[in-house]
Amino acid sequence: MTARKRPVHPRQPGLLGDGRPAPAEDTAETGPPTPSSGVVPLAERLRPRTPDEFVGQTHLMGAGGPIRQLLQERRAVACVLWGPPGTGKTTLAAMMARAWAGPTVWTTAVHLTTPQLRKLFRRAQDLFRSRRIPLVIVVDEVHRLNRAQQALWLPWVERGVVVLIGITTENPSIALIPPLLSRLYVFRLQPLSSEELRQLFQRAWTFLGLRSVPWETDALEAALTWAAGDARRLIQLVEAVGQDVRARSLPAVDRSVVQRWAETILPVMDRGGEMFYNLISALHKSIRNSDPDAALYWLARLVLGGADPRYIARRLIRAAVEDIGLTEPRALGMAVDALRAFEQIGSPEGELVLAWVTVFLATAPKSNRVYTAFQEALATAEATAGEPVPLHLCNPVTSFMEEWGYGEGYQYAHDVEAGVAPMECLPAALQGTRFYHPTARGMERRIRRWLAYIRKHRGPTENPPQ
Structure with missing residues (x-):
């Protein structure tokens, strides 16, 4: 008997171009x-x-x-x-x-x-x-x-x-x-367009010998949208629908048939790959741009793709600090509470907590002024790391240090009527430097008025703003 030649699978490792197995x-x-x-x-x-x-x-x-x-x-x-x-x-x-x-x-x-x-x-x-x-x-x-x-x-x-x-x-x-x-x-390579997917659908449905079984327009559009540019996903769905048509002798394919089989094919997302980081980036940037609808969509994509909800919660904490900051001080506490709440109740209920906080963050007033202020402070501190601490800010823990002027000139802020002493707290070379410039949004509006009072008067000559 003549042995049959083994067919060559294009993805099969260990084969030479002529079909012979490699050593x-x-x-x-x-x-x-x-x-x-x-x-x-x-x-x-x-x-x-x-x-x-x-x-x-x-x-x-x-x-x-x-x-x-x-x-x-x-x-x-x-x-x-x-x-x-x-x-x-x-x-x-x-x-x-x-x-x-x-x-x-x-x-x-x-x-x-x-x-x-x-x-x-x-x-x-x-x-x-x-x-x-x-x-x-x-x-x-x-x-x-x-x-x-x-x-x-x-x-x-x-x-x-x-x-x-x-x-x-x-x-x-x-x-x-x-x-x-x-x-x-x-x-x-780019995801396939809707028209390209439509060509593949016609080829696959014809190959299955089912051209006589029509697809309703909304069913086909749902399949093409669901495939999201992935030819393999579309063909996999078409194959499942074709088997269902034959098994149940269906006269046509409606949206319910497509939905039935689409639910069995989960979205593809490598939790350590580029797609995952693209999705988490889209979630963060939608929150930053105050778009709750887009933020909820990207959150849903992450959840359906199997992303770790704890990672999502940690990213929400980062958004609260980096993009909302002091305009809405409750944001950080709510984001931290969302992580704790998820750890207490788990999925799927815990995912609703993430959605709740996502909407809150997306609709909160935005400011990155604390973030940018800290970045500037870091750069300045690195460039001036040799600047000494002003002596009046140093604690004189020994009599010897007192003799050397440690703590001399320090003013206790609570002893001043306005709660602010007329005292410079930066090194001499940096006096007058400002890192934090609050916006006129949210809570930072009040902070801005208060800082204006502090910087203008630096003392108890006027009553502080309420």
Whole structure:
């Protein structure tokens, strides 16, 4: 009996470009055989194999696009394919490897050890010496290589012995060391547009043989919106809906069917990745800009994505101090109480506490004057660290210190009628310096009037403002 040739999965590590398994020591793992077509996900069965089948990324794959040009020239270059999930990174890497048609190894950084990397590079060197061609190494989740492992690539990529094609959802300017990044082209992939997702929907629904079963307009629009530019999510949803249509003999697909299956596919968010920090940044900046609706939306995205509510609460505390400050002194206490309340009652009830405080912070008057004042004070203190403390502010704890003038001229503020003594408290070289300039908003309006009185009179000649 003739053995069947194992199909090549474009994401399967440990395979050369011609489908032959690479030696085990060259890759992190040899990978399981590709499942039979009956259980292969629809997204995999629909994976494009030619540039004309590819949907989206017209800036890279359109006429004159850099990746399309590389495919036409059958040329491999060291690069990083960077973009959110479901935008075609793995598909483009597979196309580039097929166009190159030379020795190619697929692996993933999660399982790639340093000894395995060194063996891969030795093999690449032998290949280059014997055939004068590089070894193309496609590394999924390349951002998971540690800094030492990334440094190992430098001489091999520099000399062209290895062509690295990295796949990542993380910003390479953060995830990769600068020397490696400088040797790579960075191709950034964008979420698919609604029209591009619509093309994929038509292709998937036709592939399932269900063109005769219509989708109601609002059902399709809901699916496209829910996919949020992620082709894989859309196709996964279409596959689930298609199975439901066949199982229940549905004459059409309405919004309730889409909602039923969309709820089973959770939003994707790497809690340590760029998307998480983008969402938390959007929450903070929406609060800063006094937009409670946007702040609630980004909070909801974080909660649905599985973010740690305690981290969110700590960020709310930071917003209270940094962006609201003394215009609404209750903000800090409420933010701290929100963290304590969540720790007491947990999810999901505790998430409502976070929403409550988020709205309070977003609608409170804003001021960063304490924050900027402290930054200025830090910079000034660093530049004048040698300035002595004025003697009248020093505590004369011994008679010897009294003789040297410690505490001489100090005035006890509570003995003065206005509660403010006419006494300078900064070093001589900094007298008159002002760091804190309160706004005319919220509680800072009263603080501003009080400071104006203090700075003008510095004594009990007038009654203080109420």
